[in-house]
Each structure stands twice: as C-alpha cells, then as structure tokens.
Amino acid sequence: MSRLAACVGSRSRYHDPLTGLLNRVALEAHISALIATKSTPFAILVLGVDSSSHWHANAGWSVDDLLLKRVAARLQQRLPDPCAIARLRNNTLALLVHHSGRALAELIDRILGSFGTPFHISHQDVCLMARLGVAEAGLPGQTGSDYLKYAEAALEGTKQPGQGQCIYSTVAMTAALTERLQLEDDLRHALVAEELVVYYQPIVDGQTLKICGFEALVRWQHPQRGLISPAEFIPVAEQSGLILEMGWWVMAKACAQMRQWRQQFPDCRDFKISVNVSNQQFLHPDCTERINEILQRTGLPPQNLTLEITESAFIDHDENTQATLNWITDQHISLSIDDFGTGYSSLSYLYRFPVSTVKIDRSFIQAAALARNSGTIVEAIIALGHKLGLAVVAEGVETSEAVDWLQQQGCNQLQGFLFSRPLPASKVTLLLSELLSDPCQGNGPVPEA
Numbered sequence: 001m002s003r004l005a006a007c008v009g010s011r012s013r014y015h016d017p018l019t020g021l022l023n024r025v026a027l028e029a030h031i032s033a034l035i036a037t038k039s040t041p042f043a044i045l046v047l048g049v050d051s052s053s054h055w056h057a058n059a060g061w062s063v064d065d066l067l068l069k070r071v072a073a074r075l076q077q078r079l080p081d082p083c084a085i086a087r088l089r090n091n092t093l094a095l096l097v098h099h100s101g102r103a104l105a106e107l108i109d110r111i112l113g114s115f116g117t118p119f120h121i122s123h124q125d126v127c128l129m130a131r132l133g134v135a136e137a138g139l140p141g142q143t144g145s146d147y148l149k150y151a152e153a154a155l156e157g158t159k160q161p162g163q164g165q166c167i168y169s170t171v172a173m174t175a176a177l178t179e180r181l182q183l184e185d186d187l188r189h190a191l192v193a194e195e196l197v198v199y200y201q202p203i204v205d206g207q208t209l210k211i212c213g214f215e216a217l218v219r220w221q222h223p224q225r226g227l228i229s230p231a232e233f234i235p236v237a238e239q240s241g242l243i244l245e246m247g248w249w250v251m252a253k254a255c256a257q258m259r260q261w262r263q264q265f266p267d268c269r270d271f272k273i274s275v276n277v278s279n280q281q282f283l284h285p286d287c288t289e290r291i292n293e294i295l296q297r298t299g300l301p302p303q304n305l306t307l308e309i310t311e312s313a314f315i316d317h318d319e320n321t322q323a324t325l326n327w328i329t330d331q332h333i334s335l336s337i338d339d340f341g342t343g344y345s346s347l348s349y350l351y352r353f354p355v356s357t358v359k360i361d362r363s364f365i366q367a368a369a370l371a372r373n374s375g376t377i378v379e380a381i382i383a384l385g386h387k388l389g390l391a392v393v394a395e396g397v398e399t400s401e402a403v404d405w406l407q408q409q410g411c412n413q414l415q416g417f418l419f420s421r422p423l424p425a426s427k428v429t430l431l432l433s434e435l436l437s438d439p440c441q442g443n444g445p446v447p448e449a
Helices: 003-008 024-037 053-059 063-078 101-116 144-157 171-193 230-240 242-264 287-298 319-330 348-352 362-368 372-387 400-409 425-436
Strands: 043-050 083-089 092-097 119-121 124-126 129-136 166-168 196-205 211-222 226-228 272-276 305-310 334-340 357-360 391-395 413-415
Touching: 024 083, 024 092, 024 144, 043 063, 043 101, 043 144, 063 083, 063 092, 063 101, 063 119, 092 101, 092 144, 101 129, 129 144, 144 166, 144 171, 171 211, 171 230, 171 242, 196 242, 196 272, 196 425, 211 230, 211 242, 211 413, 211 425, 226 230, 230 242, 242 272, 242 287, 242 425, 272 334, 287 305, 287 319, 357 362, 357 372, 362 372, 362 391, 372 391, 372 400
Parallel strands: 129 166, 211 272, 272 305, 305 334, 334 357, 357 391, 391 413
Antiparallel strands: 043 092, 043 129, 083 092, 119 124, 196 211, 196 413, 211 226
C-alpha cells in the first residue's frame, strides 16, 4: 500500500468507486505536499489506455470497467513502492513516482513494456496500447492540479500523428497550457458577462443573388484583448465542454433574431437561419429537447432553421443519433453538411441520412480558380447534390468570376465576402430595410461589402 493510501485510509471520498484506486482529489493533495517540501524528486505520469473498438463491440465491456481494473492491478504489481496510482476519468490513470532522470526513463520503459502482454478477459486476449504524458518536478507549477494538467496536456500530444507513446511536458508546453487555461477562464466569464455576440452572414440565391437566409456566427469581444478569432476560442470551448453552453446560446439568439426579422419584413418569412451545431451538441442525449425548447421559446417555425453539422458527427452514429435524425426530419428542420469534402467523407451519408443541403468548403471554391482539379471536384459535388435532390451551397465566394462560374454549374446558393462579411444584427436590419422597404425594388442583390 502506498504512503498516500495509508494516510487516507478507507475514506471513500479519496477513492474511485469503480477501481478502488485513489481519485484526483487525493492525488492532487499529495503532489501539492511534495511541491511544498521542495526536496523530494517526483514525476507525474498520466496514462491513457486504448483498446480495439472492434473488441468493445463484440465483448460488450468498456475500458473503464473490468479492463481498467486489470490494468491497475498489473501496474500495482510491477511498480515500486511507494507509488501512488489514481484514476482520473474513464480510461485514464495517473501515477505519482519518486523518480527522475535515468531512473524515470527506465520506469517508463517498464510501464509501456507491461502492455506487451495481452489482458485475458472474458475468454479473450485483449491487446492494449498505452500512451504516457509526463510532468517532472521543476516545472512552473504551484499546485498538484497544475502538474496533473501539464501531464494531461502532454498525453494529448501523443495523439498527434508522428508522435511517440510518451511525451514529456516542457516549459514551453506549460506556458501554452497556462495561456489556454486563462483563455478558458475568460471564456467562462464571457458567457456570463455577455461578451459574446452573434454575427450574421447573408446567403444568397445562386441565380438571382437575392438574400435567402443567413448563417449565424459567434464572435467574442474580449475586454482586454479585443476581438478574438473563433479559430482561437472555439477549440478551447470544445476541449473544455463550454461548447455546449455556447452552442445553445448562439442557437437561441439566432432563432430569436430570425423570428424578429420575419415579423419586421414579410419578404423574409421564407428565409432560413443556419446555425452550426458541434458534435458534442448533436450527439448529446438532450439534443432534441434543447432544440425544441429553443424553438418553442423563440417562436421560430422549425422549417426556418437549418442545422449545420460536420461529416464527423455521423461517424459515431448509433440508435440515439438515429433518433435525433428522425426527430429533425419529423420537425421539418433542415440538415446541412458543413465543410463538405474536408472531413471523413462518405457518399453514403448523403442518402442514408436526412441531409437537405451540402456546403462546399471555401478551400475548394478558392482553389477552383487556380487549379483545374479543384474545379472538377466542385463540379462533381454540385452534380452529385442535384442528382440526390440536395441543395448545394458554396462558401468563400470572393470574386465575380467565381460567381459566374458557380452560376454556370447551377450552384443553388452562394456565401462569401463578395456579398457581405458577417455583420451584427443591427447592420443586417438596416441592410434588409434598404433592400425590402421599397416595394418596387424587392429583395435585390446584396451590395458588395
């Protein structure tokens, strides 16, 4: 038994109920105590365990159940004492060892080597792959929580192509993590302080170039850093889980705004508002309840809403996902595949699921003017979409030449800076007022931004 286990005894609040191992709270407390002594060398090893999804499907077990218990038992048998082992979550363990330098490297080799022998479970030999993120004493961490986060960040790095099974956290890595965590804290505050705002980019009819809808896009006006690019804060929101709260907030704002425009401008009654839905939202058990609640609260008819999802959302397709898709179809909500052609493309998605629109990624549109092959791909996507009865939207349209070419291909809808950059709701209202207030003018072409 490790010294930490002896210290906390049988108090369940310090132990993981599934495995009986220490939990995160207990391990963080012990690391913090070691940091305070400034005399004992130590390292935190966060271990991720990967197994075959094919084996999961056939055996019916999960890694964080019986299999994880076997992994923990093997580690306890083979690692030196004192060595604290804790379960952080699902298939992730953390080890606190009093090693450094060559001794630590040898210990890591021993841990990874222990996975060379299969685990015998349910009359089957199961081979596992282990990955390690390591944080050694001496990093700029003040608490046990800091060191665990550093090691977890290193573990995430092992998932990147070309990386090995083990990555050591560095000062540069911890600095980047500290910055990301600060951004995450600021983003939590932004959701409460209403620093986020929804912008709207017009989508126009491919032939008439008249507005037929908008895409809702979230923006963040940071009080110190100014406007932060979505490319910077959206990944943080996804990693932290804040994308759920943010995503539903954006949908509610966009639906309420679309309803207001429909009431103010009768010519907008058939417009659709396109809202990006993250995989975490789409695959969440309460997805349909949240969408239904937003539609009921804002009063927007379901047929005026388009959900934009990426192709990767279909990879984890299961009964719950199918139920969500069925509900979307029953409600007459449109479903669009965003960034088509850049993800895990499968043509089966287009006829197996109730997709109504495909959105060609801007990279294809912008490259089409320079490379013949890209133009051929765009032509093929448009032709395929029409054969399947789908509307095709081209985003990233920035030149009149691109418009002419896309019109020749029969692209249904266009979107891009040539027509308008994303605008705050107040400016869109003024734009619609100018275009729709004159009954003789009607919904004319969008003026270039």
